[in-house]
Amino acid sequence: MKLIYTGKTKNVYAMDNGHYLLKFKDDCTGKDGVFDPGENSIGLTIEGVGDVNLRMSIYFFEKINAAGIPTHYVSADLANTTMEVLPAKVFGKGLEVICRYKAVGSFLRRYRDYVEEGADLPAYVEMTFKNDALGDPLVTKDGLIVLGVMSAEQYDAIKEETQKITAIVAEEMKARGLDLYDIKFEFGYDADGNVMLIDEIASGNMRVYKDGAYIDPMTLSELFFA
Numbered sequence: 001m002k003l004i005y006t007g008k009t010k011n012v013y014a015m016d017n018g019h020y021l022l023k024f025k026d027d028c029t030g031k032d033g034v035f036d037p038g039e040n041s042i043g044l045t046i047e048g049v050g051d052v053n054l055r056m057s058i059y060f061f062e063k064i065n066a067a068g069i070p071t072h073y074v075s076a077d078l079a080n081t082t083m084e085v086l087p088a089k090v091f092g093k094g095l096e097v098i099c100r101y102k103a104v105g106s107f108l109r110r111y112r113d114y115v116e117e118g119a120d121l122p123a124y125v126e127m128t129f130k131n132d133a134l135g136d137p138l139v140t141k142d143g144l145i146v147l148g149v150m151s152a153e154q155y156d157a158i159k160e161e162t163q164k165i166t167a168i169v170a171e172e173m174k175a176r177g178l179d180l181y182d183i184k185f186e187f188g189y190d191a192d193g194n195v196m197l198i199d200e201i202a203s204g205n206m207r208v209y210k211d212g213a214y215i216d217p218m219t220l221s222e223l224f225f226a
Helices: 049-066 105-111 141-146 152-174 217-224
Strands: 002-006 010-014 020-024 027-031 042-045 073-077 082-085 095-102 120-129 179-189 195-198 206-210 213-215
Touching: 020 049, 049 073, 049 082, 049 152, 049 217, 095 152, 105 120, 120 152, 141 152, 152 179, 152 195, 206 217, 213 217
Parallel strands: none
Antiparallel strands: 002 010, 010 020, 020 082, 027 042, 073 082, 095 120, 095 179, 179 195, 179 206, 206 213
8 A cells, every 4th residue: 555645643545446544643633742632733642542543433433424424434444543435635735624512722712802711602613724834724614615625515515514423423422421512523525526524533633521621532532432
């Protein structure tokens, strides 16, 4: 297989069948040795995090596929910490989609003059360009259309699917006595322009709290699969 992309938390390989293979790593985004899903650089390495991220991704991708929401997930190999996925083009040079149930993280930092920490948000969806140098700038629907990154129809589909997927994740967390505050996704599109969920759905991409206290990714994975 040919290595085609080296990412922060995964490497991507081209397979002979036209699909791609994601190899999960133990690196996490953060700063000064502290995990933060909103950070743009690798801040720490946690042994075994790649394995638990893959396990959680498998769990949720299978549920999302069963709900009829398109994803790139095909299969996974836990022994090798890899996931086989369908080919998909990313929007622009990479786009992150965040769904927020509570005002924390970068949302709170931006808008603290208007909102209190932990305030309820109505499955608020925002999108940012993946650009470390610029701090992952926010971009509006109109901006995405004007810049030729996606169509209005694609934006609407991503927003709707993001809210549906977030509801699935939140319900699974709630069943375990956990509260999802926000979660980060990536979407791509197939040869016909149809959007699909790509990348991963792991503890490192979400903020989850229990009784008002933040749960770190490894502890979250342990609680989730307990």
